[in-house]
Amino acid sequence: MSRRLFAILALAMAAPAAADELRPGYIEFAQQSARDWTLNWKQPLAAPGPAALVVPVLPTGCALAGEPVKRSLPSALIGSAEVTCAGAVDGGRVGLEAILGGGDVMLRVAPLYRPVQSFRLTATEPLATIAAKPSSWQVWQSYFVLGVAHILEGWDHLLFVIALVLLVRRGWAVAKAVTAFTVAHSLTLAGVSLGLLGLPGRPVEAVIALSIVLLAMETARGDQSSFTRRWPWVVAFLFGLIHGFGFAGALRAIGLPEGEVPAALVSFNLGVEAGQLAVVLAVLLVLEGVRRLREAALAPTIRTASYAIGVTGSYWLIDRLVG
Incomplete structure (x- = not known):
């Protein structure tokens, strides 16, 4: 037995x-110039098969500059898009309306000439607020959880x-x-x-x-x-x-x-x-x-x-x- x-x-x-395969999804929001940003993300799928690409939530004043590009993997969708922001994104909210497919989502915000900010988005907290300056504790917590998830998954x-x-x-x-x-x-x-x-x-x-x-x-x-x-x-x-x-x-x-x-x-x-x-x-x-x-x-x-x-x-x- x-x-x-x-x-x-x-x-x-x-x-x-x-x-x-790193199970958590990810979102990368990276600044290219004063107004231009790029948005790249991985959307894990709850089950194999066709699925709609979910575009992440952007800070107020930011909008897609065109249609997002979609690429399919066996267990995820990969999206990318150009974004235009009318002003600073400090204090803005970025993430997802809801996390689909299970697991957490790693968010990386990369402003020009400023430290990168990392967040772990969860089902209970699918959105994060962009800070003027990231805290060290935020980095420690996010990457520790990512390490645990990687060995277990x-x-x-x-x-x-x-x-x-x-x-x-x-x-x-x-x-x-x-x-x-x-x-x-x-x-x-x-x-x-x-x-x-x-x-x-x-x-x-x-x-x-x-x-x-x-x-x-x-x-x-x-x-x-x-x-x-x-x-x-x-x-x-x-x-x-x-x-x-x-x-x-x-x-x-x-x-x-x-x-x-x-x-x-x-x-x-x-x-x-x-x-x-x-x-x-x-x-x-x-x-x-x-x-x-x-x-x-x-x-x-x-x-x-x-x-x-x-x-x-x-x-x-x-x-x-x-x-």
């Missing part, structure tokens, strides 16, 4: 095929962490392996965000999928003498460097606020770690629960979950190599 439940859980978590990173816990299992060994993964992807995330490092996205996504397959295979095999079993923190560190490029790609899609880059980087990374810690603790609690209910079922449960994770990772790997 426990094996079946764990397998269903693993398959459910692995279901979305669009791995590592970035399915490939999530499955890698789950597979790592299933492979190691023991408390101190799990702590070392997860810490190595954290240090590695933090280094890469900072390097890419600061313009010091860079790799093409497609090979990075393929290696991330490969890392999931490798850990799943090692867990299912149960060979205690393998390098991955003996040195899991080394493997976690090496693959963590690659996963960092994935985190950086997600952060780059939102953008970093000028003048608050260190705060945004640190708070995003802290959010990732908070979400990652929650996942690790949840998996360890499930494993301990299975062990206490029926210890003989623990090994088959882990093996079944590993198969589910490995199949999902293999699908992503093939899709990213030939898709």
